[in-house]
Amino acid sequence: MVVFTKESLDTLRQRVDLVDFLSARMELKRSGASYKGLCPFHDEKTPSFIVQKGDRHYHCFGCGAHGDAIHYLITREGMTFKEAVETLAERFSVPLELSLELEKNDQVPLIKAALDKASLFFQFFLLRTEEGREALSYLITRGLTLEFIKRFRLGLAPKAMGLFRKFMHENNFSDDILVESGLLTKTDEGKLREFFNERITFPIHHASGAIIGFSARKIKESVFGGKYVNTRETPVFKKSRTLFGLNYSRKRIAKERRVIIVEGQIDALRLIEGGFDLTVAAQGTAFGEGHLEELLRLGVQTAYLVLDGDKAGKEAACKIGELFLKEGVEARVVALPEKEDPDSFLKNKGFEAFEELLKGASEYIEFLFHYRSALRDMNSPAIKTQVISEIRGQVREWKSEVLVHESLKKLAKLANLPESTLLSAMSIKPPEFIKREAFTSYKPLDPHKILESDFLRWLILASSEKKRFMSWAKNNILPDYFHTEICKALYQEILAAHFNGTHFDWIEAIANEETEDHQRLLQEILEKKVDRSKAEEHFKETMSKIMLRNWMEKREAIKIKIQSGLLTEEEAFSLAKEFDDLRKTPPQLNLTLG
Template sequence: MALYTKESLDLLRERIDLREVLSSHIDLKRAGASYKALCPFHEEKTPSFVMQSGDTHYHCFGCGAHGDAIAFLMNHQKMTFVDAVDSLGERFGVVLKKEEGSGEPRGASRILLKEALELATRLYHTLLLHTKEGHVALEYLYRRGIDLDFIRAFRLGYAPSMPGTLLKLAKGEGITEEVLLSSGLISERRRDFFSERITFPVTDPFGAVIAFSARKIREETFGGKYINTPETPLFKKSHTLFGLSHSRSTIAKERKALIVEGQIDALRLIHNGINFTVAAQGTAFGDGHVKLLTDLGVSRVLLATDGDKAGKSAAVKIGHLFQKKGIDVSIVPIPKGSDPDSLIQRQGKEAFLALIDKAEEYLPFLVRYHSENLDPSVPAQKNELINVLSKQIRSWEEPVMIHESLRKIAQLTSVPESVVGVGATPQPAFLKRFGRVDKQEVDPDRILETDLLRWLILQGEERLGKIVELNVAPDLFRHPICKRIFECLSNEEGPSDLIALGSVLEKEDEQKLLSEIVQKKVNIDKAEEGLVEVIHRLLIRKWMEEREAIKAKIQSGTCSDEEVLRLAKAFDEIKKSQPTVVMP
C-alpha cells in the first residue's frame, strides 16, 4: 500500500523544479544549455556537477553522483525519503494526501500542522516586540542577557494572556480548531496552551517549526516553569534535538557535535558562531537523539553539561550512549556553578573555545567521577570501582572500543590488564557468510542485488529496461527487501520513479535500503556495461547454486541409483550451459 495517493505524487512530480532545489544548497551557474557547480559530494576546484536545463536529474562527472531532487536531499541533507518528499511538498505547495489504509494516523496533514505552528510563531514574535504585555517579557529577556538580535534570530515570542487570541487569528486564516489541537497549540478545552509565557520555537532538522518550549515569567502563571508542546504527529521529544536546524550543516561537514543541557545554552552558543551545538528537548538524552547525530556521520561528541553534580551525572550517561556506539566522547570542563550560557556572557566566546580545547577524554573523566564515591586507595572500594567501570565498558557494542577502553582503564587505575578482563573474550577464528568493514555487516548477496536495483532505478533509457526484462526474474534475488523493490519496479502498474517507489516502501528497513541505493555513485557513460556485468554475476550465482544443490543431493546418500544417474545427467547439462546475458 502506497503512503501517498497517486494524484498527490503526480502533482508533486509535475511541480518540482530541480534547479530551484539545487540552488538552495549549491551555487549553480548557467553554462549554455546546462547549469554547473562545484560538486557538494567531493572536493574539487573545477565544476563537474551538471544539470541540463529542464532535466529532472543531476550528474557529477568527477565522482559519479547522480540522482533527482529526492536523491539530492537524501544524500546532501541526509533526509529520509519521507522527510525529502514532505520538504518538496512544502516547497512547491503540494498537499500530500495519504492513501486510505496506509497505516498513517488520520487527522490534519503535516503541512497544515506546520502552517498553524508557523502562524503561531509569527503571532507570538510580533506580540513580544510590539505589545505592552510583550514588553514586560522583553525586559525579562534583556535582564537575562538576551538582546534584540538574539530574539529576532531565533524568533522568540510571547503568548498573550487574553484567551482566544490565536484561535481568532487562525480562523481568519482558514485554520481549523482541529489543526490547532493536533499541533498542540490549544488544549482540549480550547484554551491557548502557552498563555502568559515566553515562547521558543522548536524546529525540525530543516528549519520548520514543529513545537514550542515556553517559560513563565510570573509565579502566579499556572503550571511548571517550563512547558513543552505535547507529543504530536510532528513532535516527538525523544527524537528531537533543539538547535539542530541551525547546526546541522556544520555537524554533517565536520562530523562533530557539541551537546549542552539547556535550550538557552544551545541558542547562546549557536548565536556566538559555535554552530555545531544541540540540546535534548525537554527530556533525558536517549538513543533516539544519538541516532539523529550518528545518521549525520558524527564521529566525535563534546559534552558541555552544567558545572554541578547533576551536570557531571548527565555527562556520564550521555557519554555512555555514544561510547557504546564507538563514537569518541570528550567532556568540556565547565567551572563549578556555571553553565555555557552564563560562561559566555561573563567571559565571552574565546574563553569557551579555550575550554573546548581543554576537553577531557571520557574514560579519565569516568574514572574521576566514580572515584568520588569509591576511594581507589581502599582495596575493597578499588575492587568495586574496577567492577563498575569494566561492567559499563563491556556493555558497549564495538569490540575494538571495548578492548582498547579496558586497556585504558587498567592504565588509569594502575592494575594489570588481565584484572579488567583484557583478552578474556577471544574473537571468532573464522568468518562465515558475513564480514565486517567499517562497523557495517558485509552481505555479498545484498551488495550484488542493490547494484542491479541502482541501475534499474537510475536508468532512463528504454534499452536498459529491456535488458533487465529479458534476463532478470524475482527468483534471482536472495535478499527479501531487494526482491520486494524489484517486484515493485517490475510491476506494470508499479512505481515509475524514485518518488513513487519510496512511497510504496513503508517500512524503516526498506527506506534505509532505498537510501543506500541512491547514495552510491555511478558512471552513466558506462550504464549498459555496468548493468550487463551485474546481471551476468547474478545469473552465474544462480547457475552455481543449482549445480551445488544437485551435487549435495547426489552426495547425501539418500538417492537410489536411478535418481543418482538422473541427477548426474542434469548436473552435466547445467555445467555445459553457463548462462549469458540476452541482449535486445
C-alpha cells in the same frame, strides 16, 4: 505508511529547480551552460561536480556521485524519503496530497498551519504588548538581540486564558485542530484550556523548516510546572525523535560528522547564531535512542557533550556518552564551570573561549573515571576495585573493539594500574549489529523481501561508491536470484539505467507505480535509516547473504529431485555429481570492477 499521490509527486518533479536548490547548500559557479562546484561527496580542489540548468540531476566526474534533489537530501543530509519530499515541497511551494484512504481526512496540513499561526501570535505578543515587555527585557538581559529573537521566532504565551484561543478561532482554527496540535489541553474537569501560558516560546522545527511544536520556558517561579514544558506527542511531533535546532544544524553535522549537544534551547540557538551551527539541544536530560538514531543517520562520528556543570548535567553526560560509545561513536565531554551553562559561559567569556573549550574536551572515559571516583575514597583498594569494575563493565558493552581497547588502556593509566591488568582480565566481545524491532503489521514479515530491499537500498543510496557497487552487483547478483517480483523488476531497471548511461528518477518511479503496494515498497526502501559510513561493509554482507541463499536453494532443489524416486539411475548419478560439485564451491564475492 504515507503514500503521496502520483499527481503531487509529478508536480514536485516539475517544480524543483536543482541549481537553485543546490546553490543554497554549496557554491556553484556558472561555466557555459552548466554550473560547477566542489563535490560535497569527496574531497577535491578542482571542481568536478556538474549541474545543467533545467536538468533534474547532478553528476560528479571525480567520484561518480549522481542523483537528483531527493537523492541529495537522503545521502548528504541523512533525511528519509518522506522528509526529503516534504522539504522540497516546502521549498518550492508544492502542496502534497496523500493517497491512502486512512489519510483522506488527514489533519496534518491543518495542524502545521495552526502551529505556524500560533508562532506568529506568540511573537506578536512578545514584541508588541505591554505584558511582553517584561519577557523581552529578560531575553535581552540574557544577551539576546532583537534580531536574534526575530530570526528564531521566539514568542510569549500570554498569562490570561482565552486570549490565544479567541485569536485562533478568529483565524478559522477549530478546537479539535488546536487539541490535535497540542495547543489546547483538557483539564481534569473536561474543560479546554491553553497548554502554554506565561512562558517564552521556542518553535521546534521539522527538517523541512515547518513548525511541529514548541518548547516553552517559564521566567517566573510562580508559574506552575517545570522550567521547560514541551508540546505533547502529536501526529507531527514525536519527542523521542525530535532534536531542537536540527533544522539549522543538519547540513553541517552531515558534512563534518560531528555534533555539539547542549541542554537548553537558548544554549543551542546562541551557539548556532555564533557560528557553531552543528548544535542541537537534548531537551533537558531526555536524550534517548531515538535521538541517537537521528544523528547516526547523519553519519556522526564525534559528539561533544556541553551540558550544565551541576550534578544533573554530569549525570546526563554519563548517560548520553554511554549511548554514543555503545554505537562506536566517540564522545567527548566539555567541562563547564560549576555554576555555568553554555549560554552564561558565552555571555561571560565569548565564542573564542568556547572554541578553546571544545579543543580541550575530555575523552568520555576520562570524564567517567573522574566523575565516578570524585566522591569515593580511591585510596581504599576495595572501593577502587569496585569503581574500576563498574567502568570496565560499561566499556565491555561498546561495539568498537578499538574504542574498547584504547579506553581500557586510558582507564589503566588514570587508575595507575598496569594495562595488562585490565586488558587481560576480559575478552573483548565481537561487535554485534543493532537489533531493531520490526514494525507492527497484520501481514507476516517476508524475510526475502527484507533482504532484497536492503540490497536495493544500498544501490540506491550509493554516491561516490555507485560505480563500484553497480559493478559488484552485476558481477554477483543475477535477477533470477530474487524471490520478490517487484524487487527483481526494480533491480533490472536500476542496472539498465546505470549501464545504459540514463538517469533513474526516483520521484518519477514512485509516482508512476500502478499499485499502492509497489509505491509503498519503493518508499520503504528509501525510508529506512542506514549508517552510510558502513555502506561498503553492509553492501558486501547483503550480497553474500543473497548469493548464499541462492546456493543453498540450488542444493536443496537437487536434493529433492534425487530423493523423489522419479529419476533414472543415470539422471540420479548426474545430479549427485552436480550436488557434490556445488557443495565444494560455496559462493565467493567477485569484487573486480568493469
